[in-house]
Amino acid sequence: MSILFIGPYRQPDEWGKRSFNILQSLKKTNLDITSRPLFLASFPSIAVQEETEYTKFDNYNILIQHSLPMHFVADTRFKKNIGVVDLETLDIEHSGWLYKINFLDEIWVNSSAARDYLVEKFPDKTVRYVPNSLDIDVVKNAVQPEPSPSLDPNRFKFYFVGSAEAKNGIEELIIAYYRSFTSQDQVQLILCFPGVAPESFQDLFKRCVQKAGRLYEEAITPLVHIINVPFDAEQLTSIHMQCDCMVSPSYTFAAQHIPIQAAAFGNTPIITNGTGTSELLTDKNAWLIDSYDECCDIPERPFPDVFTAKETIRKPIIKSLSRCLLAAYQNKYLRDQKKSNTNALLEQVSYEEVGNELKDYLCIQ
Amino acid sequence: MYPIKNIIRSVTRKEDDLLKIITFCEIEEKYNNLLCQTGHEFYLWEENINNNWNKLVEDKPDNLLNLPSSDRIYNSYFDLVVCHNRVEQYNVALSVSQALHIPLVIIDHCGQEILKPSTIFSTVTTPDIKKLHTLQSLINVCVHDKLVSAWPNSSKGSVVINTGIDTDKYKPANVSDEFAIVLDNYIPQSIAQFLAPLNTYTIMGTDREDRTNVYNLGPVFINTWKNINIKLLEAMACGTIPISIETPEISHVIKHNETGFVVKDVDQMINVIEKVKNNEIRNIQQISQNARDYVVENHSMNNFIEKWNQVFQLASNSFYSRGT
Numbered sequence: 001m002s003i004l005f006i007g008p009y010r011q012p013d014e015w016g017k018r019s020f021n022i023l024q025s026l027k028k029t030n031l032d033i034t035s036r037p038l039f040l041a042s043f044p045s046i047a048v049q050e051e052t053e054y055t056k057f058d059n060y061n062i063l064i065q066h067s068l069p070m071h072f073v074a075d076t077r078f079k080k081n082i083g084v085v086d087l088e089t090l091d092i093e094h095s096g097w098l099y100k101i102n103f104l105d106e107i108w109v110n111s112s113a114a115r116d117y118l119v120e121k122f123p124d125k126t127v128r129y130v131p132n133s134l135d136i137d138v139v140k141n142a143v144q145p146e147p148s149p150s151l152d153p154n155r156f157k158f159y160f161v162g163s164a165e166a167k168n169g170i171e172e173l174i175i176a177y178y179r180s181f182t183s184q185d186q187v188q189l190i191l192c193f194p195g196v197a198p199e200s201f202q203d204l205f206k207r208c209v210q211k212a213g214r215l216y217e218e219a220i221t222p223l224v225h226i227i228n229v230p231f232d233a234e235q236l237t238s239i240h241m242q243c244d245c246m247v248s249p250s251y252t253f254a255a256q257h258i259p260i261q262a263a264a265f266g267n268t269p270i271i272t273n274g275t276g277t278s279e280l281l282t283d284k285n286a287w288l289i290d291s292y293d294e295c296c297d298i299p300e301r302p303f304p305d306v307f308t309a310k311e312t313i314r315k316p317i318i319k320s321l322s323r324c325l326l327a328a329y330q331n332k333y334l335r336d337q338k339k340s341n342t343n344a345l346l347e348q349v350s351y352e353e354v355g356n357e358l359k360d361y362l363c364i365q
Numbered sequence: 366m367y368p369i370k371n372i373i374r375s376v377t378r379k380e381d382d383l384l385k386i387i388t389f390c391e392i393e394e395k396y397n398n399l400l401c402q403t404g405h406e407f408y409l410w411e412e413n414i415n416n417n418w419n420k421l422v423e424d425k426p427d428n429l430l431n432l433p434s435s436d437r438i439y440n441s442y443f444d445l446v447v448c449h450n451r452v453e454q455y456n457v458a459l460s461v462s463q464a465l466h467i468p469l470v471i472i473d474h475c476g477q478e479i480l481k482p483s484t485i486f487s488t489v490t491t492p493d494i495k496k497l498h499t500l501q502s503l504i505n506v507c508v509h510d511k512l513v514s515a516w517p518n519s520s521k522g523s524v525v526i527n528t529g530i531d532t533d534k535y536k537p538a539n540v541s542d543e544f545a546i547v548l549d550n551y552i553p554q555s556i557a558q559f560l561a562p563l564n565t566y567t568i569m570g571t572d573r574e575d576r577t578n579v580y581n582l583g584p585v586f587i588n589t590w591k592n593i594n595i596k597l598l599e600a601m602a603c604g605t606i607p608i609s610i611e612t613p614e615i616s617h618v619i620k621h622n623e624t625g626f627v628v629k630d631v632d633q634m635i636n637v638i639e640k641v642k643n644n645e646i647r648n649i650q651q652i653s654q655n656a657r658d659y660v661v662e663n664h665s666m667n668n669f670i671e672k673w674n675q676v677f678q679l680a681s682n683s684f685y686s687r688g689t
Binding site: 006 | 367368372373374377685
């Protein structure tokens with residue numbers, strides 16, 4: 001069986017990592033794979049070429065497209081057209097994306113919420129939940145990095161990695177952090193916004209300070225440290241290894257790669273319950289923030305027809321996030337218990353394991 | 366962006382499939398016409414760039430089509446985009462290449478001193494040369510071997526494909542008894558003023574409906590371009606004596622008193638024209654023969670088509686990529 005996989009696996013972002021990991025899992029199936037990179041963002045891409053870019057077969061049985069639904073094509077030369085859809089929001093009827101998705105034979109999503117939503121829309125179509133996978137060798141072979149002078153080794157370090165966008169829950173995180181701690185607590189919040197311009201997060205801080213009201217007082221505010229230089233996979237590993245607890249209060253349903261990686265490093269992430277990330281990270285190995293369905297009234301609108309108030313996102317409750325922060329800091333027993341479940345997670349998300357699952361999906365006629 | 370159709374096409378196309386190639390045309394009617402002789406399907410990009418195909422310069426070949434409207438572009442597939450000009454066409458060509466996920470080929474018609482095909486005395490606003498050096502492409506095609514070192518950093522590989530001239534079509538014929546000079550019709554106002562003293566002669570414009578044997582309508586051809594251009598080569602193939610103002614590139618083709626005449630100004634130009642008119646140049650027949658020999662030797666049409674087909678073959682075995 002030969003498969004053509006098209007996806008943004010050379011893009012150095014969350015989407016690219018998901019695609020890269022799907023491709024690596026597909027390679028473990030030992031099926032005939034040809035891959036082609038898709039470049040849907042303007043930032044520099046990863047130069048490393050995959051060996052699957054050099055393979056060519058006379059015929060292809062299956063086309064797997066990992067893209068935005070608006071780009072999907074249904075090509076009758078393939079026996080099966082599969083679309084990988086990382087829906088960040090639900091209730092997207094107005095966007096036109098469902099129309100494009102309907103052309104496909106099979107849909108892969110990475111959250112049960114997205115699966116249930118699409119099953120309801122397309123009862124006759126196969127919709128599968130495909131979990132995120134991970135290169136577990138990166139975790140197993142990681143070596144202790146040189147301590148970074150900006151990270152205080154004596155403090156408990158919470159950290160966030162991603163872009164300074166509202167949908168990532170940064171405002172909730174900062175307010176919850178101010179609410180939970182004072183300068184007397186031996187904590188530090190490391191906000192990693194790789195490549196983000198200072199103006200972006202300065203505005204964000206202003207908004208948070210306004211919302212925090214009297215919570216914000218320089219003399220009593222706990223430490224916050226910002227890293228905005230771009231970093232590579234190795235530096236990300238170093239951050240995972242020097243920090244204690246990752247916080248990812250994302251609003252979006254799509255499962256995120258970095259919190260799963262953080263959990264693999266034993267950093268018991270704090271994540272939004274009800275999102276795709278909480279499919280893999282449960283209260284056995286993470287801290288779950290209570291959340292609720294809300295209309296998507298966030299300012300960033302990456303696409304003209306989606307991310308509007310017609311859609312649904314999953315909003316974290318600040319008070320619950322605050323409780324998670326305090327529990328992660330204060331309850332070492334519980335933290336260690338969650339940490340001890342890391343090995344089970346590693347087995348679950350390895351390329352081999354996810355590859356086996358994909359092989360089953362692909363070989364079903 | 367609708368790239369997936371093109372990506373699927375890059376994987377599933379067969380070696381002998383005709384390619385669908387997007388090209389640009391500002392003043393490149395003749396070069397596009399030559400490219401069409403490879404047999405592939407060419408599509409003229411018409412958005413943003415002033416593409417007015419001048420039928421007086423060259424008839425549009427059957428396999429050169431106007432690009433369908435935006436919607437239809439995205440419902441069709443394409444294999445490659447070729448860009449003729451680093452200064453003005455490149456940005457549009459790159460965005461087409463990126464949006465459609467098809468490789469880009471840059472054709473270098475000129476080197477750094479001239480930057481883009483331009484007439485004598487015209488000035489090109491100097492862009493950031495460093496940037497022009499690092500333009501991404503699958504491959505660079507230089508139309509003359511002297512250009513191969515002009516853009517050394519711009520891509521991993523450059524190939525020289527000397528412009529092909531059909532020397533069976535462009536060949537010497539009897540020159541009319543009345544003395545005339547052959548001149549490119551494309552003359553901006555600034556050059557028209559400069560060339561005003563030539564108005565005392567009968568002038569035959571190159572761009573006309575009955576352009577067969579146009580270069581044989583007079584014994585001399587006045588080159589008005591800074592770069593090596595197809596009309597100059599066609600004239601030389603006809604044995605018409607080329608006379609040109611000296612430029613860094615023209616002197617690679619016109620060797621003074623050997624394959625033509627290179628002059629400093631219009632006075633010198635008129636001086637040469639007068640000498641030709643009055644049969645005062647003893648080796649004029651030899652220069653005419655040398656000019657044709659130069660083109661026959663260096664600008665073979667077969668070689669042009671063969672080499673372009675190799676480039677298209679490479680493109681056919683390739684796919685759009687970034688960061689490599």
